[in-house]
Amino acid sequence: MKQRPVRTEVGVFGDEHTLLAAAKDCQHRGIDIVEAHSPYPIHGIDPILGIRSSRLPYWTLVGGTLGLTLSLWFQYWSSASDYPLNVGGKPFNSLPAFIPVTFEMLILFAGLLTVAGFLLTSRLFPGRKTHPIDSRITNDRFVLIVQRKDASMTQGDIQTILQHHGVLECWSEMNE
Amino acid sequence: MSIIQTSTLKPPLILGRKTPTQVTSDVCTVPEKGPGRLWLPAFLLALSALLLGIVAVTYQIKVGIGTWGLNRTVGWAFDITNFVFWVGIGHAGTLISAVLLLLRQKWRTSINRSAEAMTIFAVMCAGVFPLIHMGRPWLCFWVFPYPNTRGSLWVNFRSPLLWDVFAIGTYFTISLVFWYLGMIPDVATLRDRAKGFRRKLYSLFSLGWNGSARTWSRYEVTCLLLAALATPLVVSVHSVVSSDFATAVVPGWHTTLFPPYFVVGAVFSGFAMVLTLMIIARKVMNFEDYITQRHISAMCKVVVFTGSVVGGAYATELFIAWYSGSPYEQFAFNNRISGPYAWAYAIMVGCNVVAPQLLWIRKVRETIALVFIISILVNVGMWFERFVIIVASLHRDFLPSSWTSYAPTLVEIATFVGSFGLFFTLFLLFCRFLPMISMNEVKTVLKPHEATESFGKDTLK
Amino acid sequence: MSDEKTNPEAKSSIKSVYWRSPEEKEGVLNQDDLNQDIQKALNTQEQDSGASRRSFLKLAGFSLAATVAGCSRGPVMHAIPYLVSPEEIVPGLSYQIATTCAGCTAGCAALATCRDGRPTKLEGNPRQSWSGGLCAVGQASLLPLYDSHRFSESMRSKKTEARREFSAITWKKADEEIREQLAAIQGAGGNIRILSGTITSPSTLAAIDTFLSGFEKSGHVMFDPLSASSILEAHERTHKTRVVPHFRFDRAKIIASFDADFLGTWISPVEFSKAYAKGRNPDSSPTVFSKHYHFESRMSLTGSRSDHRAVVAPGELRDAIVFLWDVISRKAGIENTLPITPVSNKVEESIQSLSTELWKHRGQGLVISGSSDPTLQTLINRMNHALGNYGKTLDLARPSLQKKGNDRELTQLITDMQEGSIDALIVQGVNPAFDLPPEAGFVSALKNVKLVIRLSPYQDETSQLSDYVCAESHSLESWNDTEAIRGSYSLTQPTVPPLQSARTLRETLTRWQGRTTSDRDLVREYWRREIWPTVPMTSFPSFESFFQKSLHDGCYEHEGSSGAKAPAWVDSDLVAPKESVKPKAGELGLILYSKLAMLDGSHAHNPWLQELPDPVTKVSWDNYACLSPKTAKAKNLSQGDTVIISSAGGTQIRLPVQLQPGQHEDVVAVALGYGRSGTERFHGIGPAWLEAKPSVGSDGRVGKNASVFLTLLSGELGNNGVSVTLKPDGGRSELACSQDYHSLTVPPHLAPKGGEVRDAVRSTTLSEWKNDPDHAIGEHHDHDKSLWKDDHLHPGARWGLAVDLTACTGCSACVVSCQAENNIPVVGKDEMRRHREMHWMRIDRYYQGEGTDIETVHQPMMCQHCANAPCETVCPVLATVHSKEGLNQQVYNRCVGTRYCANNCPYKVRRFNWFDYPREDRLQNMSLNPDVTIRSRGVMEKCSLCVQRIQGAKAEDRRNGNENGVETIEVACQQSCPTSAIIFGDLNDPESKISRSVATKRSYTVLPELNTKPGVFYLAKVSNQDQHNDPTTSAHPTSG
C-alpha cells in the first residue's frame, strides 16, 4: 500500500513533561500527533495519540486456552488412550496428576503468545531497520512527530508551537 | 506485601540527583568501556570454579554416578539439594520483577534486571543437576513426549519429576522472555551509542526498537501480562519442585505443607542471594546511587518476613508430625533434630530462623556488612534446609535394615563448586556486556516526588 | 572363501542396500581379515581360558563374534553355526543335567541348567529324598568352573634356596616323571600316603585302594578342616563303628545343640535345614513343632534360629554337657560318677528345662555337639543312648558318610613325616599348609618328604610346597559318584567338555598305575561291579538301564534300610571329658568358627561367596574379631577398630572388631578360611574410580588366616579354648557391613513417646498361635480402601510370593541363587561398604532383646511387587510399570537412572548400577544366564520375580499346546531354599499353594499402612518359646 509522501514535523524535547504539554497544545490546535518517541513510557500520551486499550490480553487468553486444552487432551490421550499403562495402580486417566503440567503449559502458551503478539503487532523483529530520528531517543530525548491536518497551518506555525513548549530542536521530514 | 511504610519523608529511590543522561552514561559505562579492576580476577575465579565443575561432571559422566557418595538408601543428596537450592535462588528475580511490578513497587526498578538475570542463571545451574543426576544423561531427551518408534511410548505424566521438566522448562522460558523483553529498550540505548560491529550486534537484539509511544504502550501491557502470568508461575514452580518430595511416601517428604513452605523458602533464599549479589555489585560496579540503603532495607524486610514464615513452617512440620500420630513421621522428625544429621538441622534453624531475626533492628539493616553476613548465612541455611529434607529423610526410612548414612565425595563437592562457578561466570559476563540496571525503568523514578507520590498512591490503594 | 566374488544377480535383486562397514559397502567382505579378526578374538579367549580353540568352537556352538571395522551403523555381526549339530542341543534352548554338588562334603544331588553346551545355574535335585534345594556354597560352586585362574595341566617345581620355581609341563611329561619316581619308591619298598579331605565317592576310594595296594607301605589319611573327627571317634568307642550317625532333625521333638551350627556349616546344612523345617510346621495338625535348645558362646546362625538359646562362657560348654548328663543319668537311674562343675544360673535353668523336655520326649530328642573332644562326644552318645534316641533320631543303620576325617591319623602322619619315614605324599582336596596351625608342624614335616604331589584346582599354600602340582578338575566337567548317606548314591557327569586340561583324583591315580581307562568307565565299572549287585533284581532289566536311569535322575537310593542293621551299643567305662581351657583373667576365650559362605576357605576364589553378607553379622569380604558390645565398650572399641589378637604362644593376627550382640562377654570369635593365598586376585574387583579402595587388606589378601590359633591337642583339631589377649592398635579397617542398624526398635531417643518397634517382622510363639490365631501376629490391616477406582484387572495369572519366616533359617542360599540366575554383578568390598550391594534379595536380620538374651529374626526382602507401587508413579519415563500379571516390571532399556523410584521404595529393594561392573574374570561371563539382560551403568534394577522363568514356562506351554507348565514354575530363590520357605505362584488361582498360604492367619504384608498392596506376603515367624520376649524393652546394640 503506497502512501503519498507526507510532510511531518519533528520536535525533540528534553523531558516528557514538556513533550506532553506540547502534544496537548498541538492536539488542541488541531494538529495531528503522528507519533512520540521516548526513552521510557510517557504516561498520559496514549489518549493524545489515540491509542486504544490493547488487545494483547486476547492473545494471552487464546494462548492460555490453547495450552490448557492441548496439554490436557494430550496427557489424557497418551496415558489413557494411545498407550495405557498401569502405573502404580493409578487409573489410566489420572486427572489430578495431570493438573501441574496442564497449568505449566497454560502459562507457557499464554506467555509466549503474548510476547509473540507484542512483537508482531509492534513489528519488532531482528534486522528491522530503525529510522534514525534522533539517536538519543533511547537515552534522554523525547521526540514528538506531528502532521499538519489543514493547509492553513504552516511548517513555521507548528515549529513555533513546539518552540513555545521548549523544544530543543525541530525540523521537517518527508515520510513515505 | 506492605513492607514500605507510607511516609512522605522517604528518601529518594535514586541518590545523586541523577538525570536520564547520567543514568544512561552510568549504566552504559561498563558494557562500553569495561568494568572495574575487580571484575577480571572475579571472573577468572568464577571461571576456574566452573572449569573444576566441568572436569568433575565430565569425570562423573564418564565413570558413573558411583563417583558420588550416594548409596542404595540415599539415592539423592548433593544433586537434588543443589537443584532445589538453585531453583529457590531463582525465585527472587521473578518475584521482584513480576510481583513487585504488579504491586507497583517502584524500588524494584534498579534491582530487577540483575535479579532477573540471577533467576535465569540460577535456573540454568538448577537445570544442570536433574540432567547430570541421571544415570544415563545422554538419554535425557526421553523425558520429553515426542513421537517415537517404540509404539510411541510417551512419558509418565504422573511423575513429579516430569512435572519438574515442564515447570522448570516453562519457568526458564518465561523468565528468559521476560528478561529479554525488559532489556530490549536498554539494548536499543546501547545500540544507539555504539558503532561498527557492536552496533550491528545490538541492532540484531534490539529488534528495531524505536521507543515509539505505541510500542511503549503495548510494551507496558505485555510486561503487565507477563508479570501476571509469572506470578502464579513462580508459585507453581516451587510447588511442583516440592511435589518431588510431597507426593513421595518417604517420611519427612510426605507433607502437604511443602508447596507453600518451599515457595516462601525460595523467596527467602532468593532475596538473600539478591542481597548478596547487590551488595557486591553496587560496590564493584559503583552503583551505590542506584542500589541504595533503601533498597537494601526493603529487601531486608522481605528477608526477615519470609524467614519468619519459614520458621513457622519448620514449627508446623514438627507439630503435624506429632499430631499425625504416625510413628514413621514422628521418628523422621526426631531423627532430623537429634539423629546423625542433627548438626545440619542446627545449621538450618540457626541460619534460617535465628540469624534473620537481627534484621528487625534498623541498625542492623543499615549496617551493610552485617546484612551481607546475614544474607550469606541465609544462603547457607537454605542449602542445608534442602540437604536436611533430602538426606536426613532418606537415610532412615521405613525398614531399619536399610538405614545408612551419606557423605559427599570430592566429585560432588567439585560439582557443587562448579555450579557456583557457572552462576558467577554467567553473572559476571552479564554485568560486563549487558546493562545491569534497567535504564528505562530507573529513568521513570528519578524524581523524588514521583517516587514517593506513586508509593503513597499505590500502597494506599 | 577368501576369493569369493559377489554375485551380480544377487545384488540386482536388492532394492535398497545399506552397509555397516566400508568393506561391506564395497560389496566384498574381506574374509581373510574377517577370519583373522575372529581368530584374534578366539586367541584372546584362548589366553583367558587356556582352552583350546577347537574346544571353544565346539562349546560356543552358536556364538557371535563381532568385528568392528569403521562402522557406519554399528558393528557387523557374524554368526557361526554348528557344522554338525549335536542331536540333543537346540541352540538357545536350555536343558538340565543331573549332577552332584561338590561345594562341600555333604554331597547333595543337584541339577545343572545348561544352554548351548555350558551350565549357567545349579539347583537342588528334588529326586534325592534327603536333600533339596542347594545352599549358597552349592549355588556358587558353578562360578569356579569358569575360573581362568584354575590350573591347566600340571607344573613341576624346582627348589631354589629361597623358594620354589614352577614350570608348566604337560600331563604326558608329568605322568612319565611321576610314574618313574613312584616306581622307584615302589621298588625300594617306600612309604606312600595320600592325604585328602573326606572322599564320599566310592569309586574314587576304590581307585585309591587299588593304587595303594601296589605299594608295600601305604595309607590314605582323610581329614576335615571343619572336623567332625570327635563324633567319629566317639561312635567308634560307643558303637564300634567309625561313622557320623544320620541325624534326623525331622523326627526330633526336642533338639539340644551344644555349639553345633547345623543350619549353617555343620556336616550337612542343606539336609539338616530341610529336616529341621519339616519338623517345625505351625500349620500342621496335629502340631509337629520341635523345640530347639542351643548352647553356644558366640552367635551362630543356628543359635539365632533356636527357640531357647543359652549363652555359655568359654569353657563352660563342657560343664553344661556334663551337667545335663548328670541330670539325665539321674532320671534314667544311671549312676553318674563324673564330678560336676557349677554352671551359671541361666545355663543351669536351661539345662533343667531341657532335661525335663528330653526325658518327657524320650526317643524323640536329639542331643548334638560340635565339640572336638571325643570324650565329650562320647558323653553326648551316652545321653542319646540313655534317652533312647538311637535308631529314632540318630540313624546308625544308614549313617552319614559326609565326614570321615581322622585327626589322630593326621597327627600320626605328620609325626611320620617328621621322622622322614614317608617317601611320597599325594595331597588332594584339603590345603593342610593353610588349614593346620603352624604348631601342627605340617609345613616343616613336608620338607622331609621326598616326593610331594599336589592335586588342586588352584595354586595355594600347599601346592607352593609341592614338587608336582596337577590340575584337578571341577565337578561340573568331570565324572564322579557320591555316597553321602549309606545306600544313597548320586552321580556326577560332565555338563561341559573340560575347560581346563584337568583330571580327577581317580583318573590321575589310575593313569599313574599305567592304565588309561577313561574316568567315565572307571565310575561305570565301579557301579557295575559294586552297586549293581545290590540293586533289587526286579527294578531294572539290565545294568545299562540302571546306570542310565541313575545318570538321568542323578541319584539312586536303596529302598528302605535294605537290611542294614544298626551297630549295637557297646558299654564302656565312663571317661571324664577333659577340662576345657578357660580364659585367664583379663583375657578372652578365642572361638574359631567357619562362616557359612567361606567354610574352610576352599571357596576363597569365589567372588559370589566373598560378597555374600554373612547371615548373622551381615559383613562380607572379610573376617573380623566378633566381640560382644559390652566387651567392646569396656575396651573402648567400636566397629571397625583394629585389634591385635595374640595368644600366649606369641601367635598374633590383626583384625577389625565386629560388634556381635548375643555373644558371651569373655569371647572373641574369628572366622576361619580367610587370608588364603590367591585372594590377591580380588585387589581390583570393584569399579575403579577416584575414591575406590581395594577389596583386599593391607597384606593383599581377603581377611586374615585364623587357623594359626587352631589346636591339635591330643590328636584332635580344636577350634576353641585358646586364651588370647586383645590389644587395640589404634588403626581402623572399615568393614563391609550391609546392614547398619540391627533392631526393629528405633533408637529410644529418636522414638516417639513410649518407644517404637516397627512391625516388619511379625512373630509369635507356638502356644499363642495355637490359642488365638486371630490375634497372635498382631493387627491385620484392611486393604480395601482406595480413592481411585481400580482400572486394572488381572485376567490371567497374578503372580505372588509368600515367605514363611517360620521356615526361613536365613541361610542366604536364595541370595546367591538369585545372583546366579539374574546375572547380578559382584561389586567388591569398597562398594559393599558404601552400601551399594547389587543383590536383588537380601536377608534382613534384626535383633531384639538385651545383653546375651537376644532374639534374632531373619527376613528375606526383595521387590514386593506392590499393586500400588510407589516406585512406578514417580518414574518420569515409564521405565517401571505394572504388568497385567501383577509384576512390577523394570525395563532396563528405558531407564534413564533418576533413582527417584529407589528413593520412593519403602522397602529399599531397588538396586542402581552405579558403575559398569565388568567381571574380574572375563571367562566367568560364560556363567551368565542368556535369558536375563545385562544391565548397563546408570540403570535401576531389582527382583523381577524371575520373569524369565515365567516367560519360559509360558513359551513352553505354547509350544506344547497345554497350560500346565506355568503351574510348575519355580523362581530361583524358591528352588534353592532348603526349607521351602519361599512359595511362588498364581494368586488368582484359589487352589494354588500360594493362595492357600496367603489365606492363613499367619500371612501379612510389610508396611500395610502405606497401602502399597504388595504381591509378596510373609508368614509370621512362630517359635516354640515358653514366653515371648517383649520387644519394647530392648537394647540397641550397634545403632549406626
Next chain:
Amino acid sequence: MDRMIARIFVVCLLLIGVVVVAVTADFHLPGNHAGYAPTQPINFSHRLHAGELSIDCTYCHYGARKSRTAGIPPANICMNCHQDVTSSFDTMLSEKLKAIDEEREATRIISPEIAKIYRALGLNPEGLPDPEQDPEPIQWTRVHHLADFVAFDHSVHVAGGIACQSCHGPVQTMDRLRQDRDLNMGFCLDCHRNTPAIASPDGHTTHVSTDCAACHY
C-alpha cells in the same frame, strides 16, 4: 512487510523441502536396519530354496519351532540334500547325458558355492572326510539382530501360527537375504495390540501380551 512475508515463505519452503528430502531419501533412525543385506560367505539364495523349491522355513531353521532362536542351519542340514545335489539340475543333467554319450561314470560336478560347504565340513568331493582338510566353521554375517534387551522367542510365534514372512518379509523372493522390516518396538506392538487373542491348534485362545516384561527382562 511484503518482504517479511516473502522471507517467512522461503523459510517455510526450505523446511518443507528438508522434510520431503528426509522422507523420500532412505532415511533411517539410528538402530533401524531395515534394508540391510550384507554379502554372505556362501551365495545362498532363499529365493531358490524357499521360493522355487518351496522348502519349509523350519526345515532348515529348525530352532524356530523349539527354541527362542531360529538359528542359522548347521552345515549338516545342507548336506541332507547337497550330498546328492551338488550343482544345478542343468549341469548335472548335461554331465549325465555326456557321460552316457561317452560311456563312462558321470563325475560329480560340485558348484563353487556348494563346494564351500564341502570345504567347511572338511569333506572331499566324494563327500567323504578329507584328512587334508580341517573342518572350518562358516562365518555368516548376521542380518536380523534384535537388541540384547529384547527377548523374542521364535518358537512361541511359530506355535501361534505367525508366518515367518510377517516379520522377515518375502524371504522366498530374495536372492540375498535382506532385512525387510524395521523390527522396532512399534512394529512388534502393532501386532501385539491388534491381535487380542490367537487360537491355538488345540482350540483354546492365547492372549497376546503387551506387558513390558513380555519382551524386556
